Amino acid sequence: MIGRSDEGAAVDAEGTGAAIxxxxxxxxxxxxxxxxxxxxxxxxxxxxxxxxxxxxxxxxxxxxxxxxxxxxxxxxxxxxxxxxxxxxxxxxxxxxxxxxxxxxxxxxxxxxxxxxxxxxxxxxxxxxxxxxxxxxxxxxxxxxxxxxxxxxxxxxxxxxxxxxxGPGQVISSLPEIGEFPIIFLPRPGGGDVQATPVSPVETFMGFKDMAGDWFRPQEKDAPPVPRGRWVRQAVSSKPQNISGAIGGARQRFLAEMPPVLRGYEAAVRRYALGGTFPAWRDDDVEPAVIAYHQLLAQDYSNRNMRLGLDRRADHLIEGALAFIREVERDARMLHDEHGIGTGRLPLPPLPSALILRRRWGRAQAEPVLIALTSEHFRDRERRALAGSEE
Structure with missing residues (x-):
């Protein structure tokens, strides 16, 4: 057994005073x-x-x-x-x-x-x-x-x-062997600057300290140890050639970018987080609206023509409502299963507003606006919304 004297020197516990x-x-x-x-x-x-x-x-x-x-x-x-x-x-x-x-x-x-x-x-x-x-x-x-x-x-x-x-060393040359990555950065006035990345001590040692838990052995009945795609790679057979303060192997990890969300998935995620409602991008919408506008411009005193006009408007409205319900269902699923958003979704747009949000060409914008704001379309929209609430 070893103790310490008042001056910090190690002495034996038997009291002989022999320095250790x-x-x-x-x-x-x-x-x-x-x-x-x-x-x-x-x-x-x-x-x-x-x-x-x-x-x-x-x-x-x-x-x-x-x-x-x-x-x-x-x-x-x-x-x-x-x-x-x-x-x-x-x-x-x-x-x-x-x-x-x-x-x-x-x-x-x-x-x-x-x-x-x-x-x-x-x-x-x-x-x-x-x-x-x-x-x-x-x-x-x-x-x-x-x-x-x-x-x-x-x-x-x-x-x-x-x-x-002082300022320390001034690096004026690098070894002739090409082991350094070279990056060319553009100058504001033209041309470029040749840059060579150099590793900071803090990153090397801090990264090792941070990643230490990923290499701990799993103990029985203990919480799971975090794992990842990490590897340890020897820096040099003689680490002292780099720095006596740096020991052990270099640690590397593989980071993969998450898959890119498709347009619809990204839009639903934004909506779940309180953003704008996704756009309805069905390719059949555009010709259906143009056909409805052309039929609306005709004299539809004939009963069959009136029924055809109603069916065209109802088809557009039902498709828009189905898309709205699909978006709301997917947004709530993101919240319930992944905790994305608050669960309180912004009010969805009316079917007419949803259709108008599409990108319309200059020649189409006016007839589409006339068709979707017409008294006939608004009446069919009110009927559809009243029926869906029942």
């Missing part, structure tokens, strides 16, 4: 390791970190580590990028917080990077690394940076500070 040195992976790490510290213990923790390095670092070492750190890593696209042409620092314009930084260094520099990128767990405060304290100072930053300078030297702190605060 923590493992190197617990001290030099890019991750939170469960080592809570007070401000007084910071200097001792930095001494412990320094003791686990192969040699005492000099200011140039910290400057090199800082210059090799940024928000976007070129090596996520190709591990062949040169060490001084492999990181970018891009601040997002749509938020106030700073982007996540990660180092992209040669393997010998990774232990030193773990000193300045390790999240220090100050009791009562969120974990922050030395780099975090330099980029976003808070009430504990002065004490933390002073403890760092006391162990590694003020020159090392200043070398780290100046490199972190």
């Amino acid at each position: 040195t923590p493992q190197k992976a617990q001290v030099l790490s890019f991750k939170v390791r469960g080592r809570p510290l007070t401000l007084r213990q910071l200097e001792a923790e930095f001494i412990l970190m320094r003791s686990m390095l192969s040699k005492d670092p000099v200011p140039g070492d910290f400057h090199r580590v800082a210059m090799g750190s940024g928000s976007h890593l070129v090596k996520l696209t190709t591990p062949r990028a040169d060490k001084d042409q492999c990181v970018l620092r891009v601040a997002p314009r749509d938020r106030n917080s700073l982007p996540v930084y990660a180092p992209s260094l040669n393997a010998p520099d990774i232990p030193l990077a773990k000193v300045v990128f390790r999240p220090l767990e100050l009791i009562g405060h969120p974990p922050k690394s030395v780099v975090d304290h330099l980029r976003e100072p808070d009430g504990q930053s002065t004490a933390c940076l002073a403890a760092f300078a006391a162990v590694f030297g003020a020159e090392c702190l200043e070398a780290l500070r100046s490199a972190i605060a």
